[in-house]
Amino acid sequence: xxxxxxxxxxxxxxxxxxxxxxxxxxxxxxxxxxxxxxxxxxxxxxxxxxxxxxxxxxxxxxxxxxxxxxxxxxxxxxxxxxxxxxxxxxxxxxxxxxxxxxxxxxxxxxxxxxxxxxxxxxxxxxxxxxxxxxxxxxxxxxxxxxxxxxxxxxxxxxxxxxxxxxxxxxxxxxxxxxxxxxxxxxxxxxxxxxxxxxxxxxxxxxxxxxxxxxxxxxxxxxxxxxxxxxxxxxxxxxxxxxxxxxxxxxxxxxxxxxxxxxxxxxxxxxxxxxxxxxxxxxxxxxxxxxxxxxxxxxxxx
Numbered sequence: 510x511x512x513x514x515x516x517x518x519x520x521x522x523x524x525x526x527x528x529x530x531x532x533x534x535x536x537x538x539x540x541x542x543x544x545x546x547x548x549x550x551x552x553x554x555x556x557x558x559x560x561x562x563x564x565x566x567x568x569x570x571x572x573x574x575x576x577x578x579x580x581x582x583x584x585x586x587x588x589x590x591x592x593x594x595x596x597x598x599x600x601x602x603x604x605x606x607x608x609x610x611x612x613x614x615x616x617x618x619x620x621x622x623x624x625x626x627x628x629x630x631x632x633x634x635x636x637x638x639x640x641x642x643x644x645x646x647x648x649x650x651x652x653x654x655x656x657x658x659x660x661x662x663x664x665x666x667x668x669x670x671x672x673x674x675x676x677x678x679x680x681x682x683x684x685x686x687x688x689x690x691x692x693x694x695x696x697x698x699x700x701x702x703x704x705x706x707x708x709x710x711x712x713x714x715x716x717x718x719x720x721x722x723x724x725x726x727x728x729x730x731x732x733x734x735x736x737x738x739x740x741x742x743x744x745x746x747x748x749x750x751x752x753x754x755x756x757x758x759x760x761x762x763x764x765x766x767x768x769x770x771x772x773x774x775x776x777x778x779x780x781x782x783x784x785x786x787x788x789x790x791x792x793x794x795x796x797x798x799x800x801x802x803x804x805x806x807x808x809x810x
Contacts, residue, residue, distance in 0.1 A: 551577025
């Protein structure tokens with residue numbers, strides 16, 4: 510429910526200074542496709558990890574080594590993030606491309622049924638994969654993700670019309686993309702970054718990741734995220750869905766935050782809500798041990 514700050518952060522993310530993230534997975538062979546690249550580590554039952562908007566696969570560095578002890582872990586990175594070349598992601602249809610590439614890759618790997626974990630926009634992609642390929646999805650974990658991003662624009666009032674949402678999405682896409690190639694100045698958006706994480710060290714990582722992301726890809730994915738409504742598909746999902754919900758004492762607290770997310774996923778027949786206290790949107794950075802516990806429980810089911 511920290512969405513206004515989230516939106517402003519996305520609009521300004523490309524102005525942040527820093528350097529491309531370096532992940533422990535970087536030393537492993539990377540398989541590159543049109544829309545994503547994948548690093549495979551570990552052995553055992555398969556788990557797919559998809560980071561959120563602007564984030565590299567390094568977002569999962571706190572849990573990937575733990576998972577790899579007993580699972581085959583597929584670490585996804587969207588082309589254009591983490592300092593990568595954008596590949597095919599400068600054209601519309603990035604979300605569909607992510608799903609299609611992941612399906613192709615997992616089929617080639619003969620991975621079988623997978624557990625998919627997605628953060629934020631990565632959670633939306635995970636939902637899309639589960640809808641398109643239910644026979645190949647064991648269960649899904651959505652980390653502070655929503656089935657329809659624009660609900661955050663309502664802010665307790667009436668829901669904006671489809672035309673209003675489209676207009677806002679277009680403005681946000683164009684503003685983000687327009688920052689490509691321009692000088693970076695992070696001072697003006699520090700307060701927006703603060704709203705996405707509790708710990709100062711978490712915000713430092715977020716700034717570096719944002720600086721390494723191609724704003725053209727970020728803008729297009731933001732537009733597609735705002736244009737994709739997965740709520741009608743929830744009722745038909747055959748796979749279990751776990752939603753990880755971070756919260757802080759202010760401004761909403763636990764009960765209001767949980768109530769909000771429960772309403773958004775009310776149509777899902779097999780739903781589990783897991784809340785983690787004193788964490789921002791990047792819950793895996795703010796509360797790594799509690800998040801790791803939630804992930805262990807998820808993959809053990």
